[in-house]
Amino acid sequence: MRAYHQNFRENLRLALDTLRTHKFRSFLTILGVLIGTTTVIAVASIFAGLDRQVSDAAKDFGTNTLAIFKFTPGFHFRLSREERLRKPLTYEDAVAIKEACPSVESVAVENFLWWGPPPLLKYKGKEVVDYDLSGATAEDFRVTNTNLADGRFFTAVDDAHRRNVAVIGPDIVKRLFDHEDAIGKIIMIGSNAFEVIGTAAPRKAFPGDNSINRWVKIPYLTFKKIYPNERENFILAMAYEGRMAEAKEEISNVLRHRRHVKPAEPDSFGISSAEAFIQQFRQIIGTVVLVTVVISSIGLLVGGIGVMNIMLVSVTERTREIGVRKAIGARRRDITWQFLLEAMTLTGAGGVLGILVGAGISLLIRTLSSFPSSVPLWSVAVGFIIAVSIGLFFGLWPAMKASRLDPIVALRYE
Amino acid sequence: MSSRTLTAPLQQTMTPKDGVIIRTENLWKTYDMGAVQVHALCDVSFDIERGEYVAIMGPSGSGKSTLMNLIGCLDTPTQGKYWLNGRLVSELSDDELAYIRNKEIGFVFQTFNLLSRATALHNVELPLIYSGTPAAERLERAREALRKVELGDRMHHKPNELSGGQRQRVAIARALVNEPSIILADEPTGNLDSATGDEIMNLFDRLHQAGNTIVLVTHEHDIAARAHRIIHIRDGKVARDERVK
Numbered sequence: 335m336r337a338y339h340q341n342f343r344e345n346l347r348l349a350l351d352t353l354r355t356h357k358f359r360s361f362l363t364i365l366g367v368l369i370g371t372t373t374v375i376a377v378a379s380i381f382a383g384l385d386r387q388v389s390d391a392a393k394d395f396g397t398n399t400l401a402i403f404k405f406t407p408g409f410h411f412r413l414s415r416e417e418r419l420r421k422p423l424t425y426e427d428a429v430a431i432k433e434a435c436p437s438v439e440s441v442a443v444e445n446f447l448w449w450g451p452p453p454l455l456k457y458k459g460k461e462v463v464d465y466d467l468s469g470a471t472a473e474d475f476r477v478t479n480t481n482l483a484d485g486r487f488f489t490a491v492d493d494a495h496r497r498n499v500a501v502i503g504p505d506i507v508k509r510l511f512d513h514e515d516a517i518g519k520i521i522m523i524g525s526n527a528f529e530v531i532g533t534a535a536p537r538k539a540f541p542g543d544n545s546i547n548r549w550v551k552i553p554y555l556t557f558k559k560i561y562p563n564e565r566e567n568f569i570l571a572m573a574y575e576g577r578m579a580e581a582k583e584e585i586s587n588v589l590r591h592r593r594h595v596k597p598a599e600p601d602s603f604g605i606s607s608a609e610a611f612i613q614q615f616r617q618i619i620g621t622v623v624l625v626t627v628v629i630s631s632i633g634l635l636v637g638g639i640g641v642m643n644i645m646l647v648s649v650t651e652r653t654r655e656i657g658v659r660k661a662i663g664a665r666r667r668d669i670t671w672q673f674l675l676e677a678m679t680l681t682g683a684g685g686v687l688g689i690l691v692g693a694g695i696s697l698l699i700r701t702l703s704s705f706p707s708s709v710p711l712w713s714v715a716v717g718f719i720i721a722v723s724i725g726l727f728f729g730l731w732p733a734m735k736a737s738r739l740d741p742i743v744a745l746r747y748e
Numbered sequence: 749m750s751s752r753t754l755t756a757p758l759q760q761t762m763t764p765k766d767g768v769i770i771r772t773e774n775l776w777k778t779y780d781m782g783a784v785q786v787h788a789l790c791d792v793s794f795d796i797e798r799g800e801y802v803a804i805m806g807p808s809g810s811g812k813s814t815l816m817n818l819i820g821c822l823d824t825p826t827q828g829k830y831w832l833n834g835r836l837v838s839e840l841s842d843d844e845l846a847y848i849r850n851k852e853i854g855f856v857f858q859t860f861n862l863l864s865r866a867t868a869l870h871n872v873e874l875p876l877i878y879s880g881t882p883a884a885e886r887l888e889r890a891r892e893a894l895r896k897v898e899l900g901d902r903m904h905h906k907p908n909e910l911s912g913g914q915r916q917r918v919a920i921a922r923a924l925v926n927e928p929s930i931i932l933a934d935e936p937t938g939n940l941d942s943a944t945g946d947e948i949m950n951l952f953d954r955l956h957q958a959g960n961t962i963v964l965v966t967h968e969h970d971i972a973a974r975a976h977r978i979i980h981i982r983d984g985k986v987a988r989d990e991r992v993k
Binding site: 741745 | 817820822823842843846850851857861862865874875877878879880922
């Protein structure tokens with residue numbers, strides 16, 4: 335064992351020495367491994383950032399809140415025709431949930447514009463075109479975990495009287511009320527005048543969602559009065575702490591009954607939660623990561639072949655040295671280890687450089703944008719291990735070749 | 749791992765009498781060249797005793813290189829037996845031979861064969877690295893060997909910073925460092941001018957006087973004449989075995 339340890343140190347010294355002697359050649363050789371590792375690190379850091387964003391946004395949305403729609407809320411690549419043609423959820427569905435589900439603390443309903451752009455939003459000549467308009471019941475702010483920045487939320491009374499009052503998101507405040515106090519001001523939504531009674535605090539967005547703070551909410555019945563034909567309702571239910579699963583079960587039972595879903599049929603509606611959303615997101619990310627790994631492993635494979643090539647050159651160049659080493663007592667495995675370690679040092683160095691470059695890219699992204707990319711520790715470990723393994727795998731054949739050289743022939747090699 | 753102690757029992761069926769360090773018995777080396785068989789060595793037998801200074805002489809093609817490879821445990825005979833220091837080495841595996849080379853044989857080559865990127869000291873350390881000697885002891889023994897060849901002040905020089913004679917002395921230090929049974933020198937002065945060659949031969953004389961067994965392979969008469977016994981090889985056979993001193 336001691337002999338082995340000494341050999342390791344000697345071989346490592348030798349390997350680093352070779353690296354130093356052939357700096358440029360070594361660099362070119364490990365370029366493939368370097369790029370491969372860089373890709374792994376950079377992609378991992380981006381996905382770690384995305385994941386962070388998603389969990390932050392989900393937490394901000396509320397971990398006890400269930401979102402219910404006629405199809406599952408969340409990411410969709412394509413909706414089926416059946417899903418699109420399902421009948422809308424109704425206000426009465428929400429009332430029934432509130433009454434029949436003991437695990438549900440609070441229920442809110444939102445009605446929104448199903449098709450087309452929202453009506454022009456105006457204040458003193460300033461206009462906003464891209465925003466989300468919805469009619470919400472008074473419970474909505476509590477259920478969606480919305481915080482107030484200023485003023486007040488509208489109440490059940492405002493709703494019942496179909497008052498023209500509005501609560502606006504922080505981005506709308508920024509656009510319409512530069513240095514003004516928004517509370518009490520009259521804004522125009524299309525041809526209807528609304529009084530701003532509250533402004534909301536900003537909330538964390540899901541990746542790619544830049545409309546999270548760009549919304550106007552008016553009372554549910556006011557919305558109905560203006561847009562009587564909008565029939566799609568979005569129901570939000572807040573479960574009591576720790577009773578999410580029960581709440582989901584209860585809601586499902588109520589809706590299946592009310593929508594006449596036969597026992598063998600699947601739900602004709604979707605219930606989602608922040609947790610489910612995170613899971614869905616991670617599933618998608620998992621696929622993307624897999625694709626990235628496959629692509630970068632092609633790069634690593636090419637890099638590995640380069641390493642094998644240069645190791646074969648190295649073995650040939652040092653035939654005489656191998657002969658000398660064998661003559662003075664190196665065994666086959668001593669020679670094998672010498673060249674294996676050299677190959678692993680080579681690709682390991684590529685891995686370290688790749689990790690540094692990848693971390694640099696991650697840092698650059700974080701500095702130049704607000705995106706919270708961060709290099710996860712596991713990706714550093716994986717990157718390094720992959721790099722070293724490539725040296726091991728592609729160095730094996732050249733090393734075996736070196737170890738099998740006949741010392742007599744090797745000593746005579748010119 | 750089997751480490752440095754050999755697991756296979758070393759056959760000692762016919763232990764040569766004490767004092768005999770090399771015994772070859774009917775050594776044959778045959779190369780199969782397809783249609784014909786070439787006998788590089790035919791039925792070579794001789795003993796070399798501890799402390800002898802022997803030259804193996806012969807023109808090129810005589811088989812002396814083949815014989816040197818066999819004595820140096822770089823190769824195994826096609827037929828026959830070879831004992832080195834009491835061990836029958838003619839039937840050992842590659843790794844066992846590596847072990848024997850490390851422990852029992854100190855090679856000195858015509859072209860020095862030093863590692864060009866390593867210092868003199870590190871070159872001399874190398875056999876000790878392969879024998880698993882601890883670092884501190886290794887360093888001390890390597891220094892000692894270099895001092896023996898009067899290169900105590902050149903330890904940290906690389907081969908290209910040394911003269912030919914100095915390089916060969918580093919190689920001799922490397923051969924000595926593991927305290928081998930024999931020093932096997934293959935045309936050690938072949939790449940040196942005659943004055944430097946003389947210096948090296950004087951060094952061999954001193955090593956011999958200090959009790960080392962030296963086997964010199966050469967085709968030059970005046971080099972062979974420094975030895976005490978000359979084994980002449982011709983056409984793969986021992987043509988003459990003479991004591992000259």
